[in-house]
Amino acid sequence: MTEPTQRFDGKSSARSTLDRRTLNLHETYICPICRHGQIAELTLMDAFACNFCRHIFTANLREQSIHVEDSSQPMTWRWNGRNWQAANQLDFDLTLVIWIVGVILVVLPPSLIFLSSRLVPPLEGSTLDWLPNVWVGLTFLTHFSFVAWLMVEHYQLPIYVSSKVRIRQWLDRR
Template sequence: MRNAPHSKNCLNEQGIYPCPVCRCGQITVLPLMEAMSCNFCNHIFTTNFEQQLLKLADSQPSLTWRWNGKTWKGLQHPGLQLGWDYLIVAIAFVVLPTAIVGCSAYLFPPIPGTPLAWLPSVWILLTFMAHLACVAWLAVEYYQLPILLYFRAIGRRLFNLRLM
């Protein structure tokens, strides 16, 4: 690995930096490897010290950040642009199945007073929530929001505070 000029604000292999993924751990160089890893979320990163870039090696598409001396700045995914077409498809994926189930409940309503008269309303709500959860999961995966890691970090901090 080639080193950039050793400066306090430059990304170099001797430094310890905050993890751009989980924002809780620290990344350091892996011994005997040309890679870095986080001590909290265990992600592996490859580095380009000349351009001050850090690339997430264990995701597809790989995410890239540039070190500005204090924090990481995310770079756009090469070749991936989220436009209006993705938003329209996501809205249609949530609304259309919900509308189909809602129309069927409207056209064929249950007999009032029967034990399962509540089921169509709950089924409409479950359809909406399930499809919305699929779209939310895809958005979390695309933007690499480490939600589970945040909860784990909060749990660790709370557990450590209770032990003190």
């Protein structure tokens, strides 16, 4: 990380500003995916690797950008001199389709089970008359968990990535 520097000029007193630095292969930067590790140069390559989440990035020094290579998602970040900014814009049509499919997967199965349990209800006073309500709830929770996991995998949220790495490290120690 860069340290604040003092700049002196004849008209004003000391001002602290953060140094802007260009992207180069000989420095370390915070990882744009997990935001916990540091990315550093891979020996004999024009690439970076994170020491925490182990992602590999190729560097484009002319455009001041990096691209993750070991992920199915095409993610690119630009270095603005102080931090990373996402360079790839998500395709709005694809994002809308993913959200619509996710809502359908969460709402439709429990709705079908609820509708069938209301059209053909269990006998009053039977020992399993509670089962349709529990089945609807379990179906909703299961489908919601599945879709939430897929969304977090798709968007690669930093807290999810860092949690996944920490769990893997904890399991490796055991």
